[in-house]
Amino acid sequence: MSRKPADEAEGVIEDNEYVNAPVRPEDKAPPDRRLLFSSPSLPLLAVCWILLLLIMGLRIYFSSVISEQNVKLIKENQELMKENQELMKENQELSTEGKNSELKNVIQELKTENQELKENFTKQITDLEDNWEKFNVSRAQWTIDSYCPADTSKVRRCSACQRGWDQTQKSCYVFHNSEAPPHPKTWEEARENCRGRGADLVVVHDEEEKNVIDGYIRDLYVSKGYWMGLRVEGGTWKWIDGTNLTDASWIEPPAEGHCAVSLPTRTWTSVKCDEKRTRICSQKALSV
Structure with a gap:
């Protein structure tokens, strides 16, 4: 589209005015300074600095508050630990008292049992003494009857x-010559039987006594x-x-x-x- 002469004239006038217009200070500044003076981000930067300072201040404040709270909590914790130690000490004392009480009860029970045992033991000793006296009397009577029998006229x-x-000489012998049960016994049983009669199995130390024993055995044949x-004993023949x-x-x-066994042969x-x-x-x- 072709421009009209009137429009072209107005355009020339505007260009001349722009070229001939006075230069402003901000137009003389370097491009970057002009950008600084004319930038819309300046207020935003200031706000950021203010917020940063505020955050730092709040951080310092809260750090101080938290530190105080920590000190307070540490102190309270120490007090609680101290109270806990006191409670543990009291509990230990109570436990000790309880154990002492139980120990006292056990000691008392043992004393009671000991007293009962003493009484029972004393009674047993008394009974044994009574029985021993009776036994001695019976044994003495048995000895008298055995060694000093009474005849029909009651003369002993x-x-x-x-x-x-x-x-034979200074010894007395008895020969159990029954081989019918239960008379035969093992060596140990035979010795116990002799002891029950106040004697023991025969001991022979010389040829003369051996001949006497052999003579009895020949006549009392088993x-x-x-x-x-x-x-x-220990690989050696030993007498009892x-x-x-x-x-x-x-x-x-x-x-x-x-x-050893003595045979009828x-x-x-x-x-x-x-x-x-x-x-x-x-x-x-x-000796009589």
């Missing part, structure tokens, strides 16, 4: 050995022989009085677990101690 005649025992107080067998020719060599033999035999009991003769 005393002897060095019990009634039914045989005397097929399996009689136990004597001789057995093997602790002495060793003086003549090894009387019996075969020792074997552990064996005891006037010989001695070695058999296991747990076999069952009859026995010869012996005790010292009384």
Whole structure:
């Protein structure tokens, strides 16, 4: 589209006015300063600085407040810990008192039981003393009846050995010659039986006494022989009085677990101690 002459003239006038217009200070400033003076972000930057300062101030303030609160909380925590320690101490004292009370009860119960035991023990001792006296009386009476039997006229005649025992020199012997049960016994059982009669299994120390014993056994025949107080201990034949067998020719060599038996053939033999035999009991003769 073609411009009119009037419009072209107005355009020339405006261009001349712009060229000839006076220069303003801000137009003389460098481009960047002009941008600074004319920038719309200046107020926003100021606001940011203000907010930053405000945030820093609030941070310092709250830090101070929090620090004070921490100090206060630490103090309160210390006080609570102290109170807790006191409570624990009181609880421990209460527990100790409770234990002491229980211990006192136990001690009292033990004292009561001890007193009862003392009373029972005293009673048992008294009963034993009474029974012992009765036993001694019975034993004394039995001894009198055994060694000093009364005849039909009630006259007592005393002897060095019990009634039914045989005397040789200073010893008394009794030969249990029944082989019917329950008379045969093991060596230990036979010895206990002799002890129950105030005697023990026979001990023979010399040839003369051996001949006497062998003579009785020949007359009081038992097929399996009689136990004597001789057995093997530590690989050696020993009598029950602790002495060793003086003549090894009387019996075969020792074997552990064996005891001596006197046979009706006037010989001695070695058999296991747990076999069952009859026995010869012996005790010292009384002086009458």
